Amino acid sequence: MTLLLFLAQTIRIAVPYLFAAAGGALAERAGIVSLSLEGYMLGGAFGAAIGAYYGESAWIGVMAGVAVGFVLAGMHAVGTIRFKADQIVTGIAINLFAVGITRFLLQLAFDSSSNSPRVVGFGADNVGGALALASNPLVWVGVVVMPALAFVVYRTTFGLRVRAVGEHPDAAASVGVPVNRVRYAAVLGSGMLAALGGAYLALDQHQFTDSMTAGRGFIALAAVIFGRWDPARAGLACLLFAGAETLQIRLQAAQLVPSQFVAMIPYVLTIVAVAGVVGRSVPPSALGRTSE
Amino acid sequence: MRRLFGLLGVLLAAHLVLSFVRPEGAATPPVGEGLDIGIVFDLGGRGDKSFNDGAYLGAERAMRELGARVRFVEPGEGSDREAGLRLLAAEGMDLVIGVGFIFTDDLTELANEYPNVAFAGVDYAVTVDRAGNPVAPPANLAALKFREEQGSFLVGALAALVGNSKKLGFIGGMDSPLIHKFEVGYAAGVKAVCPDCQVISQYAGVTPEAFRNPGRGKELALSAYQQGVNVIYHASGSTGLGVFEAARTMQKFGIGVDADQFNEAPGFVLSSMIKRVDNAVFDMIARVKDERFEGGVYQYGLEQDGVGYVYDDNNRALIPDSVRARLEQLKADIIAGKIIVPSSR
Numbered sequence: 001m002t003l004l005l006f007l008a009q010t011i012r013i014a015v016p017y018l019f020a021a022a023g024g025a026l027a028e029r030a031g032i033v034s035l036s037l038e039g040y041m042l043g044g045a046f047g048a049a050i051g052a053y054y055g056e057s058a059w060i061g062v063m064a065g066v067a068v069g070f071v072l073a074g075m076h077a078v079g080t081i082r083f084k085a086d087q088i089v090t091g092i093a094i095n096l097f098a099v100g101i102t103r104f105l106l107q108l109a110f111d112s113s114s115n116s117p118r119v120v121g122f123g124a125d126n127v128g129g130a131l132a133l134a135s136n137p138l139v140w141v142g143v144v145v146m147p148a149l150a151f152v153v154y155r156t157t158f159g160l161r162v163r164a165v166g167e168h169p170d171a172a173a174s175v176g177v178p179v180n181r182v183r184y185a186a187v188l189g190s191g192m193l194a195a196l197g198g199a200y201l202a203l204d205q206h207q208f209t210d211s212m213t214a215g216r217g218f219i220a221l222a223a224v225i226f227g228r229w230d231p232a233r234a235g236l237a238c239l240l241f242a243g244a245e246t247l248q249i250r251l252q253a254a255q256l257v258p259s260q261f262v263a264m265i266p267y268v269l270t271i272v273a274v275a276g277v278v279g280r281s282v283p284p285s286a287l288g289r290t291s292e
Numbered sequence: 293m294r295r296l297f298g299l300l301g302v303l304l305a306a307h308l309v310l311s312f313v314r315p316e317g318a319a320t321p322p323v324g325e326g327l328d329i330g331i332v333f334d335l336g337g338r339g340d341k342s343f344n345d346g347a348y349l350g351a352e353r354a355m356r357e358l359g360a361r362v363r364f365v366e367p368g369e370g371s372d373r374e375a376g377l378r379l380l381a382a383e384g385m386d387l388v389i390g391v392g393f394i395f396t397d398d399l400t401e402l403a404n405e406y407p408n409v410a411f412a413g414v415d416y417a418v419t420v421d422r423a424g425n426p427v428a429p430p431a432n433l434a435a436l437k438f439r440e441e442q443g444s445f446l447v448g449a450l451a452a453l454v455g456n457s458k459k460l461g462f463i464g465g466m467d468s469p470l471i472h473k474f475e476v477g478y479a480a481g482v483k484a485v486c487p488d489c490q491v492i493s494q495y496a497g498v499t500p501e502a503f504r505n506p507g508r509g510k511e512l513a514l515s516a517y518q519q520g521v522n523v524i525y526h527a528s529g530s531t532g533l534g535v536f537e538a539a540r541t542m543q544k545f546g547i548g549v550d551a552d553q554f555n556e557a558p559g560f561v562l563s564s565m566i567k568r569v570d571n572a573v574f575d576m577i578a579r580v581k582d583e584r585f586e587g588g589v590y591q592y593g594l595e596q597d598g599v600g601y602v603y604d605d606n607n608r609a610l611i612p613d614s615v616r617a618r619l620e621q622l623k624a625d626i627i628a629g630k631i632i633v634p635s636s637r
Contacts, residue, residue: 005518009511016507113336113344114530115556205506205537209530210336214497214505249515252494260467260498 006246012204014242015142016041016213019197020220021227021234022145023190028229029153030186031166031286035091036076037194038217039098043068044195046102049208050109052119058203061119062138065199066192072098073191077184084290095217103210115209122203138200145193146235153231162186166284194220222270229284241266327360327581330380331573332373334392337366342529342550343414346569347391353570354577374398381406387580389573393417393470403433403587410585412436412576414569418589431587436572439593441477441635442626443565444525446594446601446619447547448481450563451523452489453615455545460491461516461524465503465531467495469636474527474549474565476634484622484631492516496531509534510541517542523562525549536560545610554606562610564602571597595627 020041024034044065051057051064072094079090107113122136153159161182164172169179194217201216202208219241227234244265331351333344354360363385365376373395380388381402386409390399393415403411409432416435419427429435451460460482464471479491494512496502509531513524517538524539525547526532532549536557539546546557548564572592579585592598601619603611625631 005515009515013507013511107337107339112339112341114339114341115533201507205510205534207506207533209504209506209533211501211504212506212530214501214508215499216507246511249494249512252512263498 006250009249010239010242010246011139011143013245014238015139015200016197016216017220017223017238017242018142018145018235019200020194020217021223021238022149022231023193023197024221024224025227025229025231025234026149026153026162026193027187027190028224028287029166029284030162030183031169031284031289032077032080032183032187032190033087033091033288034190034221034224035088036072036094036217037190037220038213038215039091039095040069040072040191040194041198041201041213041217041220042095042098042102042211043072044198045202045212046105046198046208047195048199048202049116049119050105052121052203053116056120058120058122061203062196062199065195065202069191069193069195069198070188071191072195073188076191077187080290081180081183081187087288099211102208106208106210113210116207118206119203121206136200136204138196138203141196142200145196146231146238150231150235158182158185163284166286169286169289219266222266225283226266226270226273228273228282237269240269327358327577328383328385328387329354329360329362329577329580330365330383330385330388331362332365332367332376332380332388332390332395334394335367338364341553343391343567343569346551346567347389347414347573350570350573351577353574358577358581360577360581374402377402377411381409381411385409387412387577387585389414389576390416391569399433400430403430407432410434410580410587412573414572426589429587429589433587434576434585435589436576437589437591438567438569438572438598439591439633439635440527440565440567440599441473441480441633442594443567443599443601444474444477444527445481445484445626445631445633446623447525447563447565448478448491449485449622450481450601450611450615450619451478451525451545451547452482452486453618454562454611455521455523457520457522458486458489459519459521460489461513461521462491462493463509463512463516463524463526463528463532463535464493464495465497465528466500467498467502471495471527472637473635474525476637478525480633481622485618492519492521496528503529503531505531506534506537510538513538513546514542517544523547525565527565548602552602552604554602558606561607563607566600566602568592568598568600593626594623 020037024037027034047068048061048065052061076090076094079085080087110116161177164177165179165182173179223237224234227237338344338348351362355362367373367376377398389412391414395413396417399411399413412434414436418435421427462475462478475493482489482491496505496508513535516524523545524535526535527549536546539560540557545562547562550567552564554561
């Protein structure tokens with residue numbers, strides 16, 4: 001039973017990471033740095049709460065959240081692809097913008113700078129523990145999102161083009177791949193995926209609270225890097241990070257390990273990965289570079 | 293590159309503008325005869341359902357009962373705070389209040405710079421010099437401190453008396469001395485009525501983000517409830533909203549903090565440990581009006597009605613009369629000094 005509870009909790013914690021890391025892997029494979037995952041998630045969470053509140057349906061919430069992710073990613077895409085802005089700076093700007101705009105709209109809509117009213121979510125309200133998982137369709141989508149992305153990236157024409165424009169955009173262009181269009185698609189897709197992670201958070205809490213993503217986008221990005229930009233490995237990294245978090249939650253009560261220690265695990269692993277301790281971690285070679 | 297700066301400029305401008313826009317009411321015109329009070333809110337501003345709203349309530353009462361004119365400033369991020377305080381001080385307000393411990397350094401600096409203006413800081417963190425002695429704030433600065441450990445003690449006793457379990461839960465936001473105060477007070481309250489009870493303490497993280505992570509709060513609470521805890525007290529900002537969500541899921545209880553949080557999960561909030569920021573702010577304004585204002589450290593505990601627990605129509609059914617009587621006895625003992633509540637680990 002304890003094991004079951006542990007696994008259920010790990011999956012619950014992993015779902016937002018999986019969505020956001022899927023988005024991160026997609027955009028970065030296309031050569032666009034994804035520091036803005038945090039902003040997409042926050043926007044997605046806000047959109048989901050607003051949609052579920054006014055639409056009185058969790059599915060409308062999901063759609064609204066994805067739409068917000070689309071818009072934010074559109075800003076990132078236009079900035080980095082059309083205007084060739086520095087991708088890191090634009091990403092940070094998107095994150096700051098998402099924090100500010102959600103806070104402002106929260107106050108405008110609900111006269112609170114803290115949280116939205118309670119909204120509908122998925123599944124039965126009063127089911128605790130492991131069972132609560134199965135009733136949330138976003139959990140199921142979250143579990144298959146990485147395998148699905150792996151299929152898209154490695155087995156479809158679109159995936160081939162994504163990898164091509166991320167590795168060598170000029171070569172891709174020379175054989176007729178519409179580089180910018182592929183990158184737009186990848187970035188917009190990444191925004192919608194990461195926003196799903198945010199929507200999951202908001203619907204699981206039945207509300208939006210100010211800055212509720214609390215750095216999850218950065219952990220997801222760490223998972224992408226730790227997973228060497230490979231969807232399957234990034235997915236496993238998400239599960240690993242979520243498992244570490246669950247372990248920390250479970251161990252904290254016993255006060256065996258200082259909470260500071262477990263909190264740093266994702267980042268330490270990322271540094272380890274980037275330093276090349278476990279295999280070589282090679283980013284897409286055109287990552288962060290604009291193409292003419 | 294020019295385009296990059298253009299885009300960034302637009303984004304940053306939008307960000308800045310949005311953080312300054314206030315949804316309602318412009319600032320009241322400043323200064324002249326009478327009692328002019330300036331209040332600078334902490335991040336979140338009005339509508340945070342916590343300190344800022346408490347300060348607003350106190351100011352509102354002062355407007356009604358003392359005829360004070362109050363001007364509010366809601367800063368955005370970081371450096372706007374100091375600018376807000378300076379603006380009010382330079383305009384010659386009679387009293388300038390900063391809401392939140394984050395104002396500590398700015399208040400100290402401005403109090404030295406404007407010796408003729410009275411300042412007050414809610415949750416002002418009194419600094420300690422190298423020898424470990426507290427450094428007194430400037431003579432025109434009042435540090436408004438709350439005895440959170442006393443209020444936490446009472447909700448700890450309450451949790452142990454109605455929790456129907458030997459295990460009680462505590463969830464803190466950022467793992468820091470400020471929050472340990474709540475934890476040790478709570479644990480002392482539990483032990484006072486149930487010596488063999490155990491408090492399971494958890495923290496949401498080690499950064500300020502830990503106060504805004506309801507997802508983490510919910511998972512922490514679920515794991516505690518699954519271990520047989522029936523009541524969890526949180527001192528974790530909006531992370532605690534996740535605790536209430538878990539309480540709802542598991543049909544158990546949470547205890548709120550700072551303000552009455554009953555409405556966040558009606559039926560699942562046993563009580564709340566309230567900090568009467570409104571009383572403290574009103575008290576300060578009244579002192580300025582009566583020319584009784586002095587700098588120094590003000591402690592608002594149970595005796596001054598600065599902290600307390602919620603007992604009203606919403607939760608009366610959950611708290612038997614015998615428990616209520618016990619809590620009132622404990623409260624009287626604390627006020628009388630028969631019980632000394634610890635405030636640090």
